[in-house]
C-alpha cells in the first residue's frame with residue numbers, strides 16, 4: 001500500500017520511521033517532510049497539508065491507499081470532511097472536524113467531558129458578553145487561576161496566574177483578542193495539583209481501540225522544570241506512576257467513556273486520541289484532549305510499539321481494529337531534544353549540524369532541520385532540532401545512551417536538558 005503522511009516535525013520523523021519498517025508499506029510519501037523523513041521515504045516538499053484540494057489530487061495520482069494526518073491543523077480545518085464531500089473514500093487516520101473539535105475547542109472538550117462523566121477540572125466558559133460573570137467566577141476559585149483560550153493557539157493559549165487581580169486582567173485581555181479569535185471564548189477552570197502524563201489511544205470509530213505506551217514529556221526549557229514553556233524538551237516511556245492500577249482507572253473512567261461518548265454523539269472518530277492526563281493523588285483526570293500524537297512523545301511511543309504500525313493504522317481508518325494486535329516492547333525508551341540556542345524565544349536558523357547522526361544504539365529523529373540549497377549540508381531550521389531516542393532495560397540506561405549520542409552531535413548554540421526523567425527516578429526511589 002502507498003501511504004501519505006502529512007507533517008514535518010519530530011513526530012512525523014518517528015511515525016515515518018515506524019511505518020517504513022512495515023512489509024505492507026510500499027511507497028511512503030511525507031508532505032512536506034524533513035531530512036529525517038527523507039531517509040525512510042520520499043518527501044513531497046511542494047505539497048502543503050492545508051491545501052486539501054492538492055492533497056486529494058496527489059492521493060489520486062499516486063494511488064495512495066492510506067492518509068495519515070500528523071498534526072492538528074488540517075484535522076481541525078476539516079481535511080477529512082473535504083475528502084468525504086469530494087466523494088473520496090480513502091481511509092484516513094484522523095477525525096473529521098467534529099471529532100477534531102476535542103482539540104480545536106476547549107469549550108467543546110469540557111462540555112463533552114461533563115456530558116459523559118469524564119473526570120476533569122471544574123470549569124465555566126465566558127465570552128465578552130459574560131465577562132463580568134467570569135470575573136465573579138474567578139473570585140469563587142482558589143489560586144492559581146487557569147485561563148484557556150478556547151481555540152488553537154499554538155500551545156500558548158493556557159495561562160496559569162497566581163493573583164486574582166492579574167487573572168481578571170488576563171481574562172479581559174483574552175476576551176479583547178490577546179489570542180485573536182481563539183480567545184473570543186475563554187475557559188476558566190480549577191487548578192489541579194498533580195503529575196502529568198500522556199496516554200495515546202488509537203480509535204476505529206466503532207468502539208474498537210488500542211492503548212499505546214504511556215509517556216511523560218518535559219515542557220519547560222530549564223532543568224528542574226523551570227523557565228519558559230516549549231514544544232517539549234524530551235520524553236520518557238514507561239511512566240513509573242502510570243502503573244497497572246492507574247492505567248485500569250484511565251481505561252475505565254476515561255478511555256471507554258470517551259470512545260463511547262464519541263459514538264453516542266454521532267462522531268465517527270478514526271484516529272489518535274491524545275489524553276493529556278494529570279494524576280491527582282493517584283486518580284486520573286483529563287487536562288486536555290488532542291486529536292493527534294504528541295511531540296516529543298511519539299519519539300518514545302513508536303520505538304516501544306513492537307507490532308507493525310501500518311495494519312493498526314489501516315484497520316483504525318477502515319473502522320475495524322478487532323483483530324489487530326498492539327504489542328508493547330518492554331524496554332524503556334527516552335528521547336532528548338537538542339534545541340537551538342535562544343529557543344523558545346528568538347534563535348538563529350541555518351546553522352550547520354555535524355557529527356554522528358546515525359549512532360549505534362540510538363535513533364536520531366529530525367524535528368527542525370533542512371538541507372542547505374547550495375551544498376545540501378544539514379542545517380537547523382527550527383527551535384527544536386533533533387530528538388535523540390534510545391531504548392534500554394530501564395529509563396536511566398536509555399538516557400545515558402542518548403546523552404552519549406548527543407556528545408557527538410554539534411551545532412552552534414545547541415542546548416538540551418540533562419535531567420529528562422529525573423523526577424520519575426525520584427518517585428521510583430520513594431517507592
Ligand code: AMP
Nearest residue numbers: 121146155158189190191192193287288
Ligand atoms: P496545554 O497548552 O493545554 O497543553 O496546557 C498547558 C499546560 O498547562 C498543561 O500541560 C498543564 O501543565 C497546565 N494545565 C492546564 N490545565 C491545568 C489545570 N486545570 N490544572 C493544572 N495545570 C493545568
Ligand code: GLY
Nearest residue numbers: 217232294295296
Ligand atoms: N507534547 C505535547 C504535545 O504534543 O502537545
